[in-house]
Amino acid sequence: MNDNLSPILIVEDRLADLDLTKRAFARRHLLNPIQEARDGEEALAYIKRWEAGERPPIFILLDLGLPKISGLEVLRQLKSNPASAAIPVIVLTTSGEDKDVHEAYRLGCNSYIVKPVEFNKFMEVASQIEIYWGALNIAPL
């Protein structure tokens, strides 16, 4: 971990999924610190911190099926708040439903990825995310 690097925020209620994601990033030797939010409320609490001047993440991985406040509502608030609107949000969810995809893009998500069940594919996806959003993509920091 390098505290000089911008963090990555993972919004995920499933401990297993969170752990697997972190492991996938670790395999890619990702150095950015990982921030976690386990429900919608926790995710939105970050906005206050960014408003207070804390360093925002280079991207946010957002699950849709969240306790308390749904992932789509979190997305809506992230994208409608100036403090977080510019942060790339990658929806990483089990649902491949048309209406979820449409709604997520309508609310301003930057990418929509269906979580694969198979471990190898999941590793591949995490790796691709890290390559694209962490290395290739220039986030407006």
Place this chain on the structure above:
Amino acid sequence: MDPVYRKILSDGLQGQLDLHSDFIDLIRFPEPEYQTALHDFLASKYKHQPIDLVITIRTPPPNEFTTLFRNGLFRDVPVVYIQRDAERSDPNSTGVYYDYDLKRTLELALQLQPEAKQVFIVFGSSRVDRNYGERAKAQLTEFGNRVELNYVTDLTMSETLQTVAHLPPRSIVLYMTITEDSAGNRFNTTDSLDKVTEVANAPVYATDKVFWNHGIVGGHFMDYQILAAKSAEMGLRVLRGEKPADIAIEKADPYVTEVDWRQLKRWNIDEKRVPAWAAVYFKQLTFWEQYKWRVVGALALIALQSVFIGVLLVERKRRQRARQALDRLNAELEERIAVRTAALDAKSRELETFAYSVAHDLKAPLRGIDGYSRLLLEDHAAELNDEGRLFLQTIHGSTEEMSQLIDDLLEYSRLERREFKPNLVELGPLITTIVEQKKREATETTIDFVVNVNGGSVTADQNGLIQSLRNYLDNAVKFSGKATNPRIEVGAQETVKNCLIWVRDNGVGFDMKYHDRIFDIFQRLNANEEYPGTGIGLAIVRKAMERMGGRAWAESQPGEGATFYLEIPKLLNERQS
């Protein structure tokens, strides 16, 4: 009188009647020389004409007739007298008699004019006139205590008329007769009456039927025809052989009391005052009396029509009410249907959400199972023996299988939920693309793919169509994989009504008795180990086709390969446009 006698006597004698009428004019010509001459004249007139019966009229015995003719010409002839009393004049005679009655006329007048104060009794100056006047005086004196009796007599005609034209109010005029005035002018008595009634300023009454319809209000009339009829009947008995002496002298009531309705109106006398014993004539019926039944009929008709109209109106109202009730009922029904539909929709959505959530929530733990079994295999391989590694492989395989099952179920349920969007699909490029994709996926097999599409396009739900073709191809690949020279042909053909697409393989095929069952969800004909699959693929195809009004079916023989068909109606094009 002639007609009365002629009728009764002629009828009684079967027509054998020889009737003669002669006037002896005893009252107007009472002179003995004339009467004697008349007797002699009649004697010579009837010299050769034997007379069987004599009936005397208006010559009540005893008089010149009884003394002169009864002793002369008619000495042996039976006579029927119209006489004054019940006494038989002679043995060879009989007769009818009546009471002379003037009182009833005045009683009638006083009933009609109860307020009357004076009565003016009018008669002329001739012997006959005076005779009537005397009779009046004799009979009416008794009324003197009720009314003032005045006798208008011994005047010239003009004086008489002057008098009756200027009578005091509440007067009654009783006309007896004027055949001659004080100046010696002779008159027909009815003509005199006409003059009197024309000028009189009070109602005029009279006592003889001959004055009827000459301007009088009415009277208790002596109707001579009644006496004539009675005497004729008596004469008939005599002619038939009865002895006159054996025929009792009868009393007759020759009076009729009559009132002229027009005169009541003229003098403004209330018709209700007419006593029951008087008859009213010349009554002009009022409009109501005249047209009573027509009016009643018309009213009844109108009433009937009104009733009809009423009934129709009521009927119309009832129909309106019924229609309103029906409308209300329909509205209620629609409302209930809407409520039920909404409830059903809600239930349906709830079920979809449920299926969707179940499927998704089933997938999430799978990822953990697969992920950690993989991590175990990769990071802790050294700590596991072969069996342990085999177990982890099995866990992985099962996870994959379950993941596929969940994906298929999601697809099946999504098909139901997804909005149906028909669009024009070019069959050639679409089929080619799908086959090419499948070729790439199925690299390890040596299947020969043949595309046999001769152009054409169809309006269909593209997602559904692609999904159906993919599932058919998956199926074909799976079941032809073990054939010696596996071959899959995809074809399309347009007919008039439909677009037919088929996927043909030379694989294991199936028994036709299962041709329909294979399209049901979770229905499999083979062991999972041999031909893995979820049993959902063909169910998805059938559902997709049903949604676009098409059909999905298959034909096969075991070991001979199978052909799977899609049929999409072209009608869909027109329906959508």
